[in-house]
Amino acid sequence: xxxxxxxxxxxxxxxxxxxxxxxxxxxxxxxxxxxxxxxxxxxxxxxxxxxxxxxxxxxxxxxxxxxxxxxxxxxxxxxxxxxxxxxxxxxxxxxxxxxxxxxxxxxxxxxxxxxxxxxxxxxxxxxxxxxxxxxxxxxxxxxxxxxxxxxxxxxxxxxxxxxxxxxxxxxxxxxxxxxxxxxxxxxxxxxxxxxxxxxxxxxxxxxxxxxxxxxxxxxxxxxxxxxxxxxxxxxxxxxxxxxxx
Amino acid sequence: xxxxxxxxxxxxxxxxxxxxxxxxxxxxxxxxxxxxxxxxxxxxxxxxxxxxxxxxxxxxxxxxxxxxxxxxxxxxxxxxxxxxxxxxxxxxxxxxxxxxxxxxxxxxxxxxxxxxxxxxxxxxxxxxxxxxxxxxxxxxxxxxxxxxxxxxxxxxxxxxxxxxxxxxxxxxxxxxxxxxxxxxxxxxxxxxxxxxxxxxxxxxxxxxxxxxxxxxxxxxxxxxxxxxxxxxxxxxxxxxxxxxx
Numbered sequence: 021x022x023x024x025x026x027x028x029x030x031x032x033x034x035x036x037x038x039x040x041x042x043x044x045x046x047x048x049x050x051x052x053x054x055x056x057x058x059x060x061x062x063x064x065x066x067x068x069x070x071x072x073x074x075x076x077x078x079x080x081x082x083x084x085x086x087x088x089x090x091x092x093x094x095x096x097x098x099x100x101x102x103x104x105x106x107x108x109x110x111x112x113x114x115x116x117x118x119x120x121x122x123x124x125x126x127x128x129x130x131x132x133x134x135x136x137x138x139x140x141x142x143x144x145x146x147x148x149x150x151x152x153x154x155x156x157x158x159x160x161x162x163x164x165x166x167x168x169x170x171x172x173x174x175x176x177x178x179x180x181x182x183x184x185x186x187x188x189x190x191x192x193x194x195x196x197x198x199x200x201x202x203x204x205x206x207x208x209x210x211x212x213x214x215x216x217x218x219x220x221x222x223x224x225x226x227x228x229x230x231x232x233x234x235x236x237x238x239x240x241x242x243x244x245x246x247x248x249x250x251x252x253x254x255x256x257x258x259x260x261x262x263x264x265x
Numbered sequence: 266x267x268x269x270x271x272x273x274x275x276x277x278x279x280x281x282x283x284x285x286x287x288x289x290x291x292x293x294x295x296x297x298x299x300x301x302x303x304x305x306x307x308x309x310x311x312x313x314x315x316x317x318x319x320x321x322x323x324x325x326x327x328x329x330x331x332x333x334x335x336x337x338x339x340x341x342x343x344x345x346x347x348x349x350x351x352x353x354x355x356x357x358x359x360x361x362x363x364x365x366x367x368x369x370x371x372x373x374x375x376x377x378x379x380x381x382x383x384x385x386x387x388x389x390x391x392x393x394x395x396x397x398x399x400x401x402x403x404x405x406x407x408x409x410x411x412x413x414x415x416x417x418x419x420x421x422x423x424x425x426x427x428x429x430x431x432x433x434x435x436x437x438x439x440x441x442x443x444x445x446x447x448x449x450x451x452x453x454x455x456x457x458x459x460x461x462x463x464x465x466x467x468x469x470x471x472x473x474x475x476x477x478x479x480x481x482x483x484x485x486x487x488x489x490x491x492x493x494x495x496x497x498x499x500x501x502x503x504x505x506x507x508x509x510x
Contacts, residue, residue: 087392087393089356089361089362089363089394089395090356092363092394093352093356093362093363093364096363096364097349100345104342107338111334111335111338116334117334117338118334118337118338118341118368119338119341119368119369120368120369121366121369122369123363123364123365123385124364124365124366124367124369124370124385125369125370125382125385126384126385127384127385127388127389128388129388135384135385137370137382137384139371139372139380139382140368140369140370140371140372140380140404143372143373143374143404143405143406144372144404146406147332147404147405147406147407147408147409147410148332149334149337149404149410150334159385159388159389159392159394160388160392161388161391161392163392164392165392165394
């Protein structure tokens with residue numbers, strides 16, 4: 021069983037406080053990961069209060085680039101710091117976690133397509149390491165460098181390593197309908213269009229609608245859930261919203 | 266003009282003192298790089314007193330692997346620290362340097378062949394960044410993780426980015442003959458066999474003989490020189506020993 025697990029930036033950091041790791045929450049999640057019986061696990065985490073303030077300060081987003089090497093270094097360094105904390109928490113819980121920095125591996129081409137080699141990640145899984153990637157700055161043809169989100173990486177990795185299950189653990193319990201209840205299953209975008217309540221045109225920053233569309237295109241089932249459901253997800257049970265196109 | 270430049274570990278660190286950057290020497294070299302007119306430059310540095318003590322402590326070499334994720338994290342972290350110092354020195358001199366960590370990008374396969382994707386490096390060059398790689402720990406099929414030397418990376422990068430010139434800057438002034446004089450040119454291994462005085466059998470750690478053999482196989486001329494000749498090399502002049510098969 022190969023699993024790609026995203027830990028949202030709002031889960032692993034205190035989003036309201038600059039460069040602050042959510043230490044207790046992260047330690048709990050790490051214990052849950054350590055206790056799971058997943059054979060091959062890839063972890064991806066978001067930027068939270070590390071990546072986002074630095075990206076905003078330099079005016080960099082997934083679509084707005086920078087040619088300033090100092091900005092690239094600054095964002096990359098902030099994300100390396102957060103990655104060290106996440107890898108460290110997993111290691112403290114007994115997970116054989118190792119760091120993988122997307123800026124060192126991938127790029128976007130002229131058409132905006134993400135190229136993320138995954139041979140190294142597959143090799144790490146084969147050697148029983150748990151690679152831990154993160155949202156990052158990324159060299160982008162014609163645009164200097166832009167931001168690659170954890171969600172973008174999850175989709176690319178799931179394809180690359182042939183994931184059996186994909187999990188997105190954030191602070192919400194799943195995709196919510198207009199009454200605030202978790203939608204149990206989405207098999208087509210129309211199932212959730214009302215609940216998501218967003219058109220593609222208003223969703224350039226990668227909100228839930230774009231996320232659902234990308235997950236529907238995967239070959240494997242994806243789950244969107246909150247921290248309390250991580251154990252269920254890792255046990256192979258349903259958790260939060262099940263998305264499978 | 267695309268140039269791959271290796272700065273040896275003995276040049277950028279004080280080899281006799283654990284985890285000590287050779288700050289003044291590094292600053293001088295960075296100024297020389299900043300003043301050069303090279304269009305597309307890739308820098309690689311060795312491990313020196315950062316990588317080697319950690320690798321030795323964990324019993325890891327280019328041929329002896331480890332399956333201990335803690336050892337991998339320890340060596341990778343030491344090399345990230347040195348890389349930050351080298352990138353920082355180049356940045357202080359005005360070079361648009363950005364960090365590239367080989368552990369995040371590459372691996373060795375079952376046959377020991379190095380797989381190092383270079384699409385990201387080519388994209389960085391195209392965006393006028395100066396990627397700075399380094400000797401590192403590297404996931405190795407069947408063997409956990411081993412060490413990849415800066416020299417191995419140079420050969421792989423030179424092919425990958427189509428380098429016009431390759432430079433190896435170390436503390437010696439070139440390939441020396443038995444009288445201690447610099448051999449000006451090597452076009453076949455036999456030219457230097459006496460001087461190198463080593464058979465392949467006694468050269469498993471990647472000494473000068475293995476280095477010369479690998480450089481002879483490149484499509485571009487390579488130069489082995491000391492720090493004083495860096496300016497000549499970057500100016501396109503001959504420096505130290507010219508190796509071209």
